[in-house]
Amino acid sequence: MTPVLEVEGLVVEMRRHRVAFRAVDDVSFALEPGSALAIVGESGCGKSLTLRAIMGLLPNRGRLISGRVIVDGVTLPSDARGRGRGHRQHRRMSIVFQDALSALNPVATIGSQIAEAPRHVLGLGGAASRARAVELLRLVGIPDPERRYHAYPHELSGGTRQRVMIAIALSSDPSILLCDEPTTALDVTIQTQILALLADLRVERGLALVFVTHDLGVVSQVAERVAVMYTGRLVETGPTAAVLSAPRHPYTSGLLAAALDVDSPEREPVPIPGSLPDPLGLTSGCSFQSRCQFATPECVTTDVRLERVGPDHEAACLHSDVLAAAQAAGRRG
Ligand SMILES: Nc1ncnc2c1ncn2[C@@H]1O[C@H](COP(=O)(O)OP(=O)(O)OP(=O)(O)O)[C@@H](O)[C@H]1O
Ligand code: SF4
Ligand SMILES: [Mg+2]
Numbered sequence: 001m002t003p004v005l006e007v008e009g010l011v012v013e014m015r016r017h018r019v020a021f022r023a024v025d026d027v028s029f030a031l032e033p034g035s036a037l038a039i040v041g042e043s044g045c046g047k048s049l050t051l052r053a054i055m056g057l058l059p060n061r062g063r064l065i066s067g068r069v070i071v072d073g074v075t076l077p078s079d080a081r082g083r084g085r086g087h088r089q090h091r092r093m094s095i096v097f098q099d100a101l102s103a104l105n106p107v108a109t110i111g112s113q114i115a116e117a118p119r120h121v122l123g124l125g126g127a128a129s130r131a132r133a134v135e136l137l138r139l140v141g142i143p144d145p146e147r148r149y150h151a152y153p154h155e156l157s158g159g160t161r162q163r164v165m166i167a168i169a170l171s172s173d174p175s176i177l178l179c180d181e182p183t184t185a186l187d188v189t190i191q192t193q194i195l196a197l198l199a200d201l202r203v204e205r206g207l208a209l210v211f212v213t214h215d216l217g218v219v220s221q222v223a224e225r226v227a228v229m230y231t232g233r234l235v236e237t238g239p240t241a242a243v244l245s246a247p248r249h250p251y252t253s254g255l256l257a258a259a260l261d262v263d264s265p266e267r268e269p270v271p272i273p274g275s276l277p278d279p280l281g282l283t284s285g286c287s288f289q290s291r292c293q294f295a296t297p298e299c300v301t302t303d304v305r306l307e308r309v310g311p312d313h314e315a316a317c318l319h320s321d322v323l324a325a326a327q328a329a330g331r332r333g
Contacts, residue, residue: 001183003030010067021279034211047212051178054104094169098181100161104153110164111149116173136167159190179211187259216259230251231287238313248315250292294319
C-alpha cells in the first residue's frame with residue numbers, strides 16, 4: 001500500500017544560550033492509510049518537535065536543517081523554520097495537542113471554533129459549517145451536540161475539551177492525525193474513552209495516526225507500530241507486539257522495566273539509572289552509553305545507526321544480541 005505520510009531524514013536544530021543542537025536527528029518513518037504509529041520516549045527526547053516539524057509549526061528558535069515530509073506522494077514545501085506555505089497537502093494533516101484548555105479560544109463558543117475550518121478551509125456557508133460542527137461534536141461522542149455547540153471551553157470537563165480538540169482537528173477533513181500526548185492530562189477512565197474514540201476514527205474514516213506519548217502503557221492500545229526516541233533519534237522501531245515483548249535496545253527495555261505493569265502488579269518498577277543527557281553536552285558514540293548496563297568501549301567511539309534485528313524491526317544498538325541473550329537467560333531462570 002502507498003504510504004499516506006513519509007518522513008525522510010528530518011533534522012531539526014534548536015538553539016540554547018546561542019548554541020545549536022540537534023533536537024531531532026535523522027528521523028524517518030512511513031505511515032499507511034488507516035495505520036497508527038506511536039512515538040515514545042522520555043521528556044525532552046524530541047517527540048513534540050518531530051510532530052511540529054512535520055506540521056510546519058517549529059518554534060522560533062527551531063530550524064529545519066534537512067529532511068522531507070511527503071503526503072500522498074507530494075513533497076511539502078517548507079522554509080528554514082519548517083513552516084509550510086499553505087500548501088493544500090498540509091491540510092491533509094491535523095494536530096491535537098496535550099493541553100486543550102490553552103489551545104482553545106476562551107471567548108469563543110466551541111461550536112464556532114469547530115465551524116471555522118469548514119467555513120474558511122472547505123468553503124462551506126454559515127449554516128452548512130454550523131451543521132458540520134454539530135455533526136463533528138456528535139462524532140466525537142459529545143451528547144446533546146446542538147446545545148453544547150454554544151458552550152464555552154471553561155464550561156466543559158477536561159475529557160470533553162479534548163474531544164472538542166479532536167473535533168477541531170477533524171474539521172478540515174484530514175487523512176492524517178498527529179496527536180501530541182492528547183490523553184496525558186486526563187484520568188485513566190477518560191483516557192481509555194479518548195483512545196477508543198481514536199481507534200473508531202481510524203476504522204470509520206481511514207485516519208492514519210501518529211500518537212506521541214511518554215507512557216508505554218498506552219502504546220499497545222493505540223498503535224500497531226512503535227518508534228522509541230532518545231536524544232532526538234529513533235533508537236528502535238517495529239511492530240508494537242515485538243518491540244514490547246522482545247525489545248532490542250537497552251533504552252526500550254529500560255522504559256519497560258520502569259513502567260507499571262497492570263498484569264504483574266507484584267513487579268516493582270525499576271527506573272532507568274541517570275537522566276536524559278543535556279543535548280549540549282553529548283559526546284561521540286551512542287547517546288545512551290552513560291545509562292547503559294551493556295555499554296563497552298566500542299559504544300563510546302561508534303556512531304550507532306538503526307539496523308535490522310527482526311522482521312520489520314530495527315534497533316540502534318551495537319549489542320542488541322547481548323540484550324536478547326540476557327532476556328532469554330532471564331526467561332529460563
Ligand atoms: N521552544 C523551544 N525552545 C528551545 N528549546 C526547545 C523548545 N522546544 C523544545 N526544545 C528543546 O528541544 C528538545 C526536544 O524537545 P521536545 O519538546 O520535542 O521534547 P518532548 O519529547 O516532546 O518532551 P515532553 O515529553 O516533555 O513533551 C529538548 O531539549 C527541549 O528542551
Ligand atoms: S550501543 Fe552500547 S551503549 Fe548504546 S545502547 Fe547499545 S550497548 Fe548500550
Ligand atoms: Mg512534548
